[in-house]
Amino acid sequence: MKKLKRLLKRLFWLSLLVVVSIVVFNTSIYHSRQISVESITPYAIPEAVMQRLSDVVQITTVSYPGRIDTSAFRTFASYLDSQYVLVDSFLEKEVINDFSLVYKWPGKNPRLEPILLIGHIDVVPVERESWSQWTHPPYSGEISDGHVWGRGTLDDKVSILGVLEAFELLLAEGYQPERTVYLACGHDEEVGGQQGAKAIARQFEQRKLNFAFVLDEGMIVLNDALPGLPKPVALIGTAEKGYTTLELSVQMSDGGHSSMPPSETTIGILSRAVHNLETHPFPAEISGPTKELFRYTGPEMTLPMKAVFANLWLTEGLIRRQLSTNPTTNAVLRTTIAPTIIEGGLKENVLPTSARATVNFRIAPGQTVNSVIEYVNEVVDDERVSVQVKPGAFASEPSKISATDAFGFKALEQTAREIFPEAIVAPSLVIVATDSRHYESVAQQVYRFMPVRIDKADTKRIHGIDERISFENYRSMIRFYRQLILNSCK
Numbered sequence: 001m002k003k004l005k006r007l008l009k010r011l012f013w014l015s016l017l018v019v020v021s022i023v024v025f026n027t028s029i030y031h032s033r034q035i036s037v038e039s040i041t042p043y044a045i046p047e048a049v050m051q052r053l054s055d056v057v058q059i060t061t062v063s064y065p066g067r068i069d070t071s072a073f074r075t076f077a078s079y080l081d082s083q084y085v086l087v088d089s090f091l092e093k094e095v096i097n098d099f100s101l102v103y104k105w106p107g108k109n110p111r112l113e114p115i116l117l118i119g120h121i122d123v124v125p126v127e128r129e130s131w132s133q134w135t136h137p138p139y140s141g142e143i144s145d146g147h148v149w150g151r152g153t154l155d156d157k158v159s160i161l162g163v164l165e166a167f168e169l170l171l172a173e174g175y176q177p178e179r180t181v182y183l184a185c186g187h188d189e190e191v192g193g194q195q196g197a198k199a200i201a202r203q204f205e206q207r208k209l210n211f212a213f214v215l216d217e218g219m220i221v222l223n224d225a226l227p228g229l230p231k232p233v234a235l236i237g238t239a240e241k242g243y244t245t246l247e248l249s250v251q252m253s254d255g256g257h258s259s260m261p262p263s264e265t266t267i268g269i270l271s272r273a274v275h276n277l278e279t280h281p282f283p284a285e286i287s288g289p290t291k292e293l294f295r296y297t298g299p300e301m302t303l304p305m306k307a308v309f310a311n312l313w314l315t316e317g318l319i320r321r322q323l324s325t326n327p328t329t330n331a332v333l334r335t336t337i338a339p340t341i342i343e344g345g346l347k348e349n350v351l352p353t354s355a356r357a358t359v360n361f362r363i364a365p366g367q368t369v370n371s372v373i374e375y376v377n378e379v380v381d382d383e384r385v386s387v388q389v390k391p392g393a394f395a396s397e398p399s400k401i402s403a404t405d406a407f408g409f410k411a412l413e414q415t416a417r418e419i420f421p422e423a424i425v426a427p428s429l430v431i432v433a434t435d436s437r438h439y440e441s442v443a444q445q446v447y448r449f450m451p452v453r454i455d456k457a458d459t460k461r462i463h464g465i466d467e468r469i470s471f472e473n474y475r476s477m478i479r480f481y482r483q484l485i486l487n488s489c490k
C-alpha cells in the first residue's frame with residue numbers, strides 16, 4: 001500500500017513536470033507575428049480638413065427606419081464636388097440610386113486588379129430626448145477641445161472624407177496610382193444597404209469587376225483591447241457575423257377566461273421557450289478569426305497571459321469560460337441569442353390565444369441561418385412553438401473569412417504598423433453587420449478596419465451620445481488612407 005502511494009505520488013510529480021515543461025517550452029517558442037516596418041515621418045495634414053468634416057456633420061443625412069432624408073443627401077454630394085476640386089476633375093464619379101456615390105481613380109496599369117474603399121453617407125438618428133445629454137448638439141459639427149463633434153465623426157462620414165482628403169493630397173502631389181482605386185459611398189447602410197451598397201455591388205458584378213481587396217469600416221485601433229495586453233491593437237476585421245431574426249409563436253384555439261386558467265397558457269409556453277434559449281447558449285468556440293486574434297495578440301501579452309495563450313491545449317476551456325462572462329468577448333465566441341420583442345394578450349382578464357417573441361441571432365462563422373433554426377427547434381423542444389424567419393434588410397449568412405496571407409491584409413498590416421507604430425496588428429471578427437457583406441461577390445478578400453485609435457469606453461459614442469473624433473485621430477486616418485494607397489497601388 002505504501003509502495004503504491006509512493007508510486008502514485010511520483011507519477012503525479014512526473015506528470016506535473018511534463019505539463020510545466022510543455023507550458024514553458026510553448027511559451028518560449030511563442031514568437032511575435034508582428035512585421036517590422038521602417039518608421040515614416042507623419043505626413044503634414046492641412047488644418048482645413050477639420051472644417052470640412054464639421055461641415056458635413058451639419059448636413060443631416062439621417063437614415064430613419066424604412067426611410068431617408070433625401071434632400072440632405074443631394075446637399076452632401078454637391079458639397080463634396082465643391083470642396084474636392086482635384087477629385088472632381090481627375091476622378092470619374094457615378095451616382096447610383098440617386099444618392100450613393102462611386103468614385104473611380106483610374107490606375108496606370110489596367111491589368112492590375114483595382115482596390116475598393118467603402119464608406120457610408122447616412123447616419124443613425126439622434127432621439128430628441130437625448131440631445132440635452134450631448135456636450136455639443138449632435139449635428140453642430142462643433143470644433144472644440146481638440147475634437148470635431150457630432151453624428152458621423154466616427155460612423156461613418158469620417159471614412160468617406162478621410163479617403164477624399166487622401167485622394168486630394170495625392171492628386172496635389174501629382175500622384176497617379178498604378179492600380180485603379182475605387183471609393184464607394186452607400187447612402188443607406190444604417191437601414192440595411194439595399195439601395196446603396198447592394199445596388200453598387202450589382203453594378204460592379206455586371207461590369208465583371210473583381211477587386212484585389214475591399215476595405216470597409218468595422219474594427220478600429222483599440223487601446224485596452226484585452227487583459228494582459230499592454231499595447232493598442234489595430235484590429236482588422238477578416239469576417240463578419242451573420243444576422244437572422246426568428247419569430248417564435250404559440251397559437252391556441254381557445255384562450256378562455258382568466259378565472260379558470262388551464263394548466264398551460266400561450267404566454268407560459270412561449271416564456272419557457274425563450275427561457276430555454278437563454279439558458280442554452282450556442283457552444284463557445286475559439287476558432288476562425290477569434291483564434292487568429294489570439295495567435296496575433298497572445299505573443300504580445302505580459303508573461304502569465306502569454307503562457308495562457310501559448311498553451312490553448314491546456315487553457316482553452318478556462319479562456320472560453322472567462323471570455324463568456326463578458327458580453328463583448330462572449331459575442332466573438334459564439335452565435336448570440338437576443339430576445340428583443342415579446343407580445344401577447346390584450347386584456348387583464350382574458351387568456352390570449354396567441355403569443356409571439358422576436359429573437360435576434362448574430363451568427364458565428366461556420367454556422368448558417370438553417371443551423372440556427374435547427375438548434376432553436378432542438379432547444380425549445382415543443383411542437384406548439386412555431387419558429388419562422390422574419391425577413392429584413394440585415395438578414396445574412398456569416399461572411400467568408402478573408403485571408404491573412406493575402407495581398408490586401410499585408411498592405412493593411414504594413415500601413416497600420418507605419419501609421420500606428422505603437423500598436424500591434426491582429427485579425428478579428430466583426431460582430432455587427434456592415435455594408436461590406438454586399439461586396440463579397442466582387443472580391444475574395446474583404447477587410448473591415450477604420451484607422452482611428454480609441455478606448456473601449458469611447459466605442460459607446462458610435463450610435464451613442466457625444467460622438468466625436470480628435471484632431472490627431474482624424475489626421476492619422478487621412479495619413480493611413482494616403483499610405484495605404486501608396487503601399488497597395490505601386
Ligand SMILES: [Zn+2]
Nearest residue numbers: 155156189217
Ligand atoms: Zn457605419
